[in-house]
Amino acid sequence: MSKKTIRPYDGPAGGWGALRSVARHLLEQDVPVHGARTLLSANQPDGFDCPGCAWPDRDHTSTFEFCENGAKAVAAEATRHRATPELFAQYTVAELAGYSDHWLENQGRLTHPMRWDAASDRYLPIGWDEAFARIGAHLNALDSPNQALFYTSGRCSNEAAFLYQLFVREFGTNNFPDCSNMCHEPSGTAMKAQLGVGKGTVLLDDFEIADAIFIFGQNPGTNHPRMLGELRKAAKRGAAIVSFNPLRERGLEKFADPQDKLEMLHNGSTRISSDYFQLCIGGDLAAIKGIIKRTLELDAQAQGEGRERVIDIAFIAEHTRGFERFAADVAAEAWETIEAESGLSRAELERAGDLYAQAGSVICCWGMGITQHKHSVATIHMLGNLLLLRGNIGRPGAGPCPVRGHSNVQGDRTMGIYEKPSPAFLDRLREVFDFEPPREPGHDTVGAIEAMLDGRCKTFFGLGGNFATATPDTDATHRALRGCELTVHVTTKLNRSHLVHGRDAYILPCLGRTEIDIQDSGPQGVTVEDSMSMVHLSAGINAPAAPTLLSEPALVARLAAATLGTRSKVPWLWLVGDYDRIRDKIAEVFEDFHDFNRRVRVPGGFHLPNAAAERRWLNAEGKALFKTHAVPTDLPVHRARASQQQPVFTLATTRSHDQYNTTIYGMNDRYRGVFGERRVLFIHRDDIAALGMNAGDWVDLESLCEDGVERIARRFLLVEYNIPRGCLAAYYPETNALVPLSSFADEARTPTSKSIPVIVHPHVPQAAQSLQASRDIGLVRVD
Template sequence: MSTTPEKGHVAPYTHPAGGWGALKYVAVNLIKEKVAGGKYKLLFKQNQPDGFDCPGCAWPDRQHASTFEFCENGVKAVAAEATSKRVTPAFFAQHTVTELLKQSDYELEQHGRLTHPMVYDKQTDKYVPIAWNDAFQLIAHHLKKQPNPDAATFYTSGRASNEAAFLFQLFVRMYGTNNFPDCSNMCHEATSRGLPLTVGVGKATVLLDDFEHADTIMIFGQNPATNHPRMLGELREAARRGTTIVSINPLKERGLQRFASPQHPAEMLTGSSTQIASMFVTPKLAGDFALIKGLGKRVIELDDAAIAAGTKRVIDVDFIEAHTSGFDAFIDDLRAESWADIVAESGVSREDIDAWTDVYVKGERVIACWGMGITQHKNSVATIQMLSNVMMLRGNIGRTGAGLMPVRGHSNVQGDRTVGIEEQPSEDFLNRLGQVFDFEPPRHHGQDVVGAIQAMLDGRTKVFIGLGGNFAMATPDTPRTWQALRNCDLVVNIATKLNRSHLIMDGDALVLPTMGRTEIDLQEGVAQGVTVEDSVCMVHMSYGMNKPASPDLMSETAIVAGMAAATLGSAKVDWKWYARDYSRIRDAIEKVIPGFEDYNERVAQPGGFHLTPASRNRIWRTDSGKATFLVHAIDKDTPIKRAREKYGKDLMVMMTTRSHDQYNTTIYGLDDRYRGVFGLRRVVFINAADRERLGFAAGERVDVTSVWDDGIERHAQDFLLVDYDIPAGCLGAYYPETNPLVPLESIGDRSGTPTSKSIPVLLSRAALQG
């Protein structure tokens, strides 16, 4: 990576989120990316029924979309695709891989769009051009020579369309493996594994329209202003209607304090803004489970008091009796739980928990939203199930204006899972897939992200194929992940722009350039649309509007078909026939996956259609046939507790987070203006009292060392300490710079997700001075 010292500054940001600052950065990014001619006009087709779906986040679109359905970070994503900058064969001829590795992630991003398929030449340490068919034959050669199909792993990014993802999983399963690590494993896997046991499905039970009817919205572990900026528009309207919005997050993020909507001239012209959250609850890192359990305990105490006083019950007795199981055991456990343990483990006072509970029980229609602040901990599955328990106490699932809302990250991460990117596929899915395509799918579970890295490290997996994403930087334990990729005989990355994953190899490597969501995908002269599924299970069509960045690009779907045809032949499946007309793939999805009946007809309607989860209609696909209360104890033996026993108060807990100028691992710029950081990324946010207690001066630089019991040293060096409003004992820092601190084995119980929001660490004075 780049060793150039960062030059920037830290200054308080006193303005609201959005506003003129957002509009300024829209212009800055269009200029920086050299978006040519009238291409900026395509922004007005973003998230429109007759346009393209944003390649950024999975926030849902209004079916009655306005002419202004894009946000600052959506513009960054579109500008990155529409850039006029190009990474051509001439670029690669000028730079060795070793030279490119010294550049920062931001510098790599800024080179522009990939234009030609390239293969790594180890002798010159450079990428050189390769014909598409030769690239497919190289892939087929490596796949065919493996001793068993499980020696290959197939990663999927959440930007892949339903069509590309379905064809990908069919190819891989016909090849013979369920090795499907994907970005879900690193974000909402706890949701996908936790909710089916409580309400029968690991998806949202609400629609966007429910936000118009909710009187209370609770937002857990989420920063909408950076990660889902269009969500702030919904929250603004809700707040102005009188909806109570509560933020439950260690950080009081600016976007949930004040927001000035660029869509509303009065706020822009007067400099006014809207207060979003009226209450902030700030648990310590890894304290959410105890906090939510405290909410449930207090609800039961209030209900007991109502019974004693002969007043209206606080819990929804009718819902509990008609629709749930396990209630008695759950409330017995709540009553037995210690308030002292709840307060100590959550980091939130009893008074604040009581005040929050008063808000919750006052609400008649409550939506609970959550992001990765909830899902990237050891106990995340239990935390999500506890949240589901508490929502069930008052019947807040399966009715208008209330429900569960996991807010997904990448634009089609949920759709990819729906159409089969799943390392633990159900027997029903495999049976239908096998029947439709006349083959016997593999039945054993495959590799998730952590399992794939471990298998590459152990030498059990020798081929890595990535359908999008930046695997080398998105994953934990960075040096070990890089070694894992270098252990492979072949690494293939399908991408729109250059990133660090393309530079981590020791054997054969291919970079295969693909079209972006914004580009016109012509197959045999006919423009193809692709479909995606958003965070509320709406499936809708997306058509590109721009000319492709290069005539040598292929669509993701066509690339998958090319790999499959070269590897498996076309006797059983005519892969290229499917790739010539994506409606044929949608017809196949309809035959395999329930809910996609009349797929092509329904998705052609403006706004698409809803894959309605049964739980929205109070139909519970659980073993008991009812929504299930699950009992969980507060874990008293965690890696953090064991580390604290050894290191005492020197032990801190770190969370990784995004800056405002990035999306996942894509670094668009070096500012995080809502947190007051400009031109810097190697910063550590710290409570000022902790900084003083640990003996560091304001603005001092530190090294960070993670604490784990496997004997491996994990360090991240030369970070600027920044005083911040963060709970005592907690730290925040950006990823991917701090991903080396996350041990590969530190994963969520039953989810396998890296615990990137609760890393035990120690600080020391920087050995290097930046």
């Protein structure tokens, strides 16, 4: 374990530090040679898709494109460490629960299906046939299929996701909570209503010609390192890169490309952001509205002086509706309100507006710093409004670009992993597979937790992911899972969700993306869809971690056959014998996947059509819509500040650099200067002084919830950081316990993990009665 230190980092993102970090992780996973060879096959035409993020590759036939966190993900999956039945014989579940998430991850790849034994509190090995028979019997014994929940992680392939949704719908429910519900659900919700398509419209080629790239609520240096290569090239050719983020993030400031020999030789770097605006947490809607207000003011000036209009009035007239009402609303919004709620001055916002107005083509990118707020859908509508003003949708070098997380989270939704399927999609399933799919909408993630808590749902099945750790309101989620009659997790490694289980529980280990998948017809490849709607093949090169492992498609097919039996007309085992057969069925259901098997074998795959990119608006109005929203001034944090006499802060959860979603690769956050510690609280120096405390003090955080439930996260180290006053940041999952289940985005129901009203107390050690709570989050015993 790293020594616990806090020391400022003033170097660039990437560079030698990234290479040293990858080397360290390869050695920690005991794969120094094997792992390096595996890395060189990532995202290549005869190799596998990186199991990390969904950022696309410019050229799948090119040489390896370095990405630090992708390398960590590959090393973690290709590890030689094994979590065998001997590990589970050594520890009870209660004992395992006392270890940290990092320790659990480092036990290595799971090798055998396991079933929890209540008498010994241990997971014991079980055969595949028996496991499927028992799980299928339990599902069939439910009073209703709607008593079961089927979660999906964004790491599973298109083929696995398609079979999974087919099985579950033939079983009889649309209960599909998934990771999209917790991240970019607002993006799809907002864009679908405004533009008719719930996906971004840009391609990587657009980054080569954009005049300006506006980045909101995103930290590409940690979460999408390969994106820095595109930003670096754009910066070098003179494009404006305008960043809006409460924290100063190293990847948005400067970057040293590990593949640039001269830059590495001379310890050089490239400045990324031409302008960096540190707005307050949750202030993005106000900031964007301020940029729009400035753009409209410039347009009015141009009109008055007889110059060319600043806004694209021809585009607005032909392709949009609602502009007049929207423009009147913007004009009526006071600059004082915009400044107060954004945390930026009018001069800063006018500067940003000038940059937007001067750029011929603009891309707007955003991440979960935008989506995990109560007003997230309205904020994304405002981003759409900004782009529509100057016709920045449906032309080269311009458009919306939601940057999604997991490698196939977008593909899973395309394949039908959605709790609110369209009637047309269900009709097509009925025609192709000859059964009547359920029509009643199912539970999303928040709804799934609520349904487990009140007993409406009794079974939880997770296809990947770490549900107990990824979700909000940790205590409520853990109670929900423990109240289930059955919990089942398909996974590659041990994680906390396996230790927060129902009265019957199974761990089903599967192949990873890096591994060779042999079925009846020989080696198989799966497909994924990246953030820019490119679909391509992925084929592993490593021997499986254990001969007992099943692929995700095979696992789903065998469970479906065991559960549905002769009442299903779907030839499950035949389909999974050759994944081309699955893809043929996908092509029958989705028109955009016509001739799937031929097109996906072209190096780089193929691009799914995007109507908005063609300026076709697939909504009821047949037009892109200007959406009117007031700057919010009555959010939970406003009400908390009005009711409290002590300082109330807005807390945003974030990832460390040695982390991908809930997977903890290490204990360091190099770019933020944190080493060997995860329970840290980033805070402005003046706020530390106002609290009468010092950097290095330990504090507790209390969430100011409006549901009357006390939520406290204990023992966080105060770390002085460049963040606006009144704003705090800390890592998740350590702070997930502070997010109320009842606090979610309007319309999209994404937990508000980026805008938690909290107060800060000096740390008070807890008594022994909190032992179980500490075990649940891995605080009792550390590595």
